[in-house]
Amino acid sequence: MHSYTEENYLKALFNLANDKGEVSPNELSKRLAIKMPTVNSMMKKLAEKKLVHYESYKPLRLTDKGRKEAGLVIRKHRLTEMFLVQKMDFGWEQVHEIAEQIEHLHSPLFFEKIDEMLGYPTLDPHGSPIPDKTGKIDWVHYEKLSDCKAGETVKLAAVIQTTDEFLKFLNSRELHLGSKIKIKTVERFDGSMVVTYNKKTAESLSHTVSERLLVEKL
Amino acid sequence: MHSYTEENYLKALFNLANDKGEVSPNELSKRLAIKMPTVNSMMKKLAEKKLVHYESYKPLRLTDKGRKEAGLVIRKHRLTEMFLVQKMDFGWEQVHEIAEQIEHLHSPLFFEKIDEMLGYPTLDPHGSPIPDKTGKIDWVHYEKLSDCKAGETVKLAAVIQTTDEFLKFLNSRELHLGSKIKIKTVERFDGSMVVTYNKKTAESLSHTVSERLLVEKL
DNA sequence: TAAATTTGTTAGATTCGTCTAAGTTATTAT
């Protein structure tokens, strides 16, 4: 079993991994708000445990084992978020903090029960995929709303970089997963969009917002 | 805020306290399965924090502050147990382990929600009182079944020393909180009792069992 | 390409919670 701390490093490595699966020590240090030397020594420790590939001055990569462990922690996190929203009536902007703690519980029974109560969900409340019991993620390809063109109609499928403030912002605009969005115009200048959704009058979305919204084309 | 570890010491002190509110370092050491010197230094630390009264070679006592903090941890534990049983359909013998972990979460919101969903319960699934939001316990006086006499009819109100095995034993005998128990005979020799309950034929309960069952006289 | 900057590493210190070994005080038993 891994410590609370180790689990957090694994999760961060997983979440930061680019298409090559590589993460720089510096990125990791910033993400965790932990100084580089600490990260460095933890990477050596995780390398000892065969969870991370570590070589001096090279990017970090999770091993298959490390990726699986990370996936299982993320699974617990996302199942928990789903449970909090669906069974305990929390808002999608409230659940991250709580799930950050519950994800570290050691109780297969507890998470199996949650999974069952939820009907074995595959997506969390923000539209992110829930890893399966082997830690694997079934990646679905969505497009960023910011990559869509005027005239298209799309459905909001997932939200990324889900900070508290961003989710509250979406709440205030009544934008939810599943919202059907029609793109009226796209500004050349700043990439902002005018859109309509939910029978409402036109709303303007900045590029900062639209690149964090993942959509499915209809 | 107190650490996970400190919370466990406070809880153990609370649970071990006798009528004088005193606990010996040795008892505490045994309960926590932590060696005496470690307990000793932790007591000094908690004394620094004004959570424990500590004097060399004297019994330990929680301060008012310490008792409050302990009560609040126990509150979270018992609310959690109630939630697991009532809302997640766990058995009363399954919830202790999970609650031992969840009790250390730092999220007032989470526990308030649980409390609300449960309708502000005052007893946990084993009949133990749930401390209020100030950490205070509303002690109710029940009698031990072992102190009752032949001919009496009582209602099972609470179970103490609730180990896994003991609760499973009660399950196997179909003894639940609320069961109405008629005491047929009491053995002089070993204190065992023959009782009937739940329309069943007579069952024999050893003294070891009956002294862990708290009852209300009817 | 050489200097400046950023990134990464090493070395050594600190805090927390634990331990063992050894000594001291209190309690129990003879």
Next chain:
DNA sequence: ATAATAACTTAGACGAATCTAACAAATTTA
């Protein structure tokens, strides 16, 4: 009442996870 035992304390070590200071390598910029 003294010896034996049990309870308690002190001293010192250790691993985990963190830090700062100083140095080394890689990258960027001039």
